[in-house]
Amino acid sequence: MPTALQDPYAPDGSRLTDATTWHADADYLNKLRRDLLRFAQLQLRDTAAAEDAVQEALAAAWAGEQTFAGQSQHKTWVFGILRHKLIDTLRRKQRTINLSALGDEVEGEEILDSLLFDESGHWAQHSKPQPWPKPETALQQKQFWRLFEACLDNLPEQTGRVFMMREFLGLETGDICDELTVSANHCSVLLYRARLKLRTCLSEKGYGEEDCDGKL
Amino acid sequence: MANCKKVSRLISDAQDRPLKPGEWLLVKTHLPICSNCRNYRNQIAVLQEATRQLRDGEALSMNDDLS
Numbered sequence: 001m002p003t004a005l006q007d008p009y010a011p012d013g014s015r016l017t018d019a020t021t022w023h024a025d026a027d028y029l030n031k032l033r034r035d036l037l038r039f040a041q042l043q044l045r046d047t048a049a050a051e052d053a054v055q056e057a058l059a060a061a062w063a064g065e066q067t068f069a070g071q072s073q074h075k076t077w078v079f080g081i082l083r084h085k086l087i088d089t090l091r092r093k094q095r096t097i098n099l100s101a102l103g104d105e106v107e108g109e110e111i112l113d114s115l116l117f118d119e120s121g122h123w124a125q126h127s128k129p130q131p132w133p134k135p136e137t138a139l140q141q142k143q144f145w146r147l148f149e150a151c152l153d154n155l156p157e158q159t160g161r162v163f164m165m166r167e168f169l170g171l172e173t174g175d176i177c178d179e180l181t182v183s184a185n186h187c188s189v190l191l192y193r194a195r196l197k198l199r200t201c202l203s204e205k206g207y208g209e210e211d212c213d214g215k216l
Numbered sequence: 217m218a219n220c221k222k223v224s225r226l227i228s229d230a231q232d233r234p235l236k237p238g239e240w241l242l243v244k245t246h247l248p249i250c251s252n253c254r255n256y257r258n259q260i261a262v263l264q265e266a267t268r269q270l271r272d273g274e275a276l277s278m279n280d281d282l283s
């Protein structure tokens with residue numbers, strides 16, 4: 001996987017285990033902060049809260065609040081710390097979630113079904129999934145990431161939040177349902193909707209089509 | 217009776233919980249006869265891999281010229 005970021009340290013990060021040199025590397029730190037911020041913004045959709053979470057994560061990493069295992073990449077390790085911060089932030093925000101709005105979102109999504117499937121439950125003519133390029137090559141394309149992030153942003157807020165909690169923050173569905181006080185079935189419907197919408201969005205934006213700027 | 221709507225839901229569920237034997241049977245008997253659902257399943261797998269890469273900070277550096 002090509003990456004603009006060259007980790008100046010050993011691949012196993014061993015030199016960082018007890019050293020505190022990484023934050024003195026301005027170039028590394030700038031790129032790290034930018035990537036952390038983009039990830040946090042995707043999750044929170046709130047720039048100020050995202051900046052707070054990133055700041056806390058970097059401070060925690062600096063302070064060695066959580067032990068750097070040494071076998072993982074340093075960047076991955078810091079992302080792991082950020083995920084914990086984001087979970088905390090989301091849990092605080094969760095208390096203000098409008099649960100009836102969550103219900104409305106699912107109700108409204110019933111329309112999606114009639115758009116994607118015909119009466120017999122088969123894919124509608126215009127929505128039949130077409131093959132995408134193989135992940136090992138396509139995932140390296142910037143276009144995929146641009147579309148993917150745009151489609152994540154397009155998810156309805158609560159649907160997007162459940163998807164993020166599950167896929168990005170790694171929470172179990174049981175925990176997500178408990179936090180949102182919704183049924184397990186409701187939770188899995190939201191996750192299903194999120195995935196359907198993401199794949200539909202990517203396809204509609206032209207991902208996987210041959211004339212897609214010739215980049216794929 | 218398996219149809220694409222039901223099978224696509226089960227393929228999503230399979231990422232979050234173990235499917236029951238009867239559910240697996242529906243998926244396994246449907247996929248060989250439905251290229252649309254096979255494509256869908258592969259797309260779901262791409263989404264999963266993409267989220268993993270974003271989650272681990274492996275993907276974002278490639279968006280240098282995003283803005």
Ligand SMILES: [Zn+2]
Nearest residue numbers: 219220250253
């Ligand atoms: Zn099918």
